[in-house]
Amino acid sequence: xxxxxxxxxxxxxxxxxxxxxxxxxxxxxxxxxxxxxxxxxxxxxxxxxxxxxxxxxxxxxxxxxxxxxxxxxxxxxxxxxxxxxxxxxxxxxxxxxxxxxxxxxxxxxxxxxxxxxxxxxxxxxxxxxxxxxxxxxxxxxxxxxxxxxxxxxxxxxxxxxxxxxxxxxxxxxxxxxxxxxxxxxxxxxxxxxxxxxxxxxxxxxxxxxxxxxxxxxxxxxxxxxxx
Numbered sequence: 001x002x003x004x005x006x007x008x009x010x011x012x013x014x015x016x017x018x019x020x021x022x023x024x025x026x027x028x029x030x031x032x033x034x035x036x037x038x039x040x041x042x043x044x045x046x047x048x049x050x051x052x053x054x055x056x057x058x059x060x061x062x063x064x065x066x067x068x069x070x071x072x073x074x075x076x077x078x079x080x081x082x083x084x085x086x087x088x089x090x091x092x093x094x095x096x097x098x099x100x101x102x103x104x105x106x107x108x109x110x111x112x113x114x115x116x117x118x119x120x121x122x123x124x125x126x127x128x129x130x131x132x133x134x135x136x137x138x139x140x141x142x143x144x145x146x147x148x149x150x151x152x153x154x155x156x157x158x159x160x161x162x163x164x165x166x167x168x169x170x171x172x173x174x175x176x177x178x179x180x181x182x183x184x185x186x187x188x189x190x191x192x193x194x195x196x197x198x199x200x201x202x203x204x205x206x207x208x209x210x211x212x213x214x215x216x217x218x219x220x221x222x223x224x225x226x227x
Contacts, residue, residue: 005030005120007215008136009126012150012188013092014178016199016207019122019144023208028122028215033115035125035132036095038108041068042085043094053097060103066111089157089164094109096176099126100183109133127186138215139194142207146173148200191195 007024011017018034025032042063043053051058069076075083085091098104105127112132115121121134129139144152150170157164180188190196195214199207 003135003221004047004098004116004118005121006116006133006136007122007138007140007211008125008133008194008196009122009124009140009141009142010128010130010179010188010190011142012126012149013081013096014153015142015144016152016204017124019204020142020199020211021122021208023204024170024211024215025122027208027212030120031115031117033112033121033123033125033128035112035123035128037070037075037086038063038068038111039064039095039099039104040091041066041075041082041100042104042108044082044086044097045077046167047094050224053094054101056101059098059101060107063098063104063107068213073112074145085145087227093172093176096179098126100179102185102187105119105185110136125181126188129191130189131186138209138211139191141194141215142197142199143190144198146170146177149173165194 009021011019019037021034022032042059045066046053051062051163053059067078073083074081075086109132112123115123116133125132129136150166150173150219153169153173154164154166159184163170177188197207199212202210
């Protein structure tokens with residue numbers, strides 16, 4: 001019996017890894033894990049309760065008891081739709097801060113691993129290949145220049161009607177990158193066995209094709225819907 005195959009896609013904030021991972025999962029007919037959503041949900045729950053983001057004990061208790069459901073494109077927190085709420089910039093910033101707490105990462109580790117179910121899983125995050133699924137069948141480090149990532153985030157927020165400053169967005173991205181790389185547990189890094197995918201000059205379709213091509217090269221017996 002083959003182990004359940006996992007494609008782990010890691011990368012910095014706003015690199016497009018979530019969009020690419022979701023489309024790869026759809027192409028293969030696999031499950032999809034947005035690990036960042038779990039940290040964003042933890043951060044949202046902490047903010048809603050008025051707790052301090054650096055209070056490791058309280059934040060960890062929130063993470064451990066998180067009432068989360070992923071249902072047909074919706075993300076529910078305590079039974080309420082939090083799909084859009086967790087995408088707010090303030091929540092993303094807060095998520096980056098709670099994610100540096102080792103006890104929070106430990107509390108969410110097994111929950112993430114439980115997403116690996118047949119026929120396969122595509123997981124995106126910061127430490128999918130290094131900590132959560134170190135035996136992943138395929139590891140990808142998906143990135144883009146900080147300037148390009150800031151431009152993409154700026155366009156997304158403008159399209160939503162938000163008033164934003166691109167220089168502030170760039171600063172936030174660079175600060176988040178620094179935090180992710182410097183944290184003591186499972187820092188953001190390109191692993192030696194991970195394929196580098198720089199999407200600065202690539203379309204989403206090109207990035208998806210690159211991942212699918214790598215997958216078919218390493219595991220042709222698990223081509224799923226592509227066969």
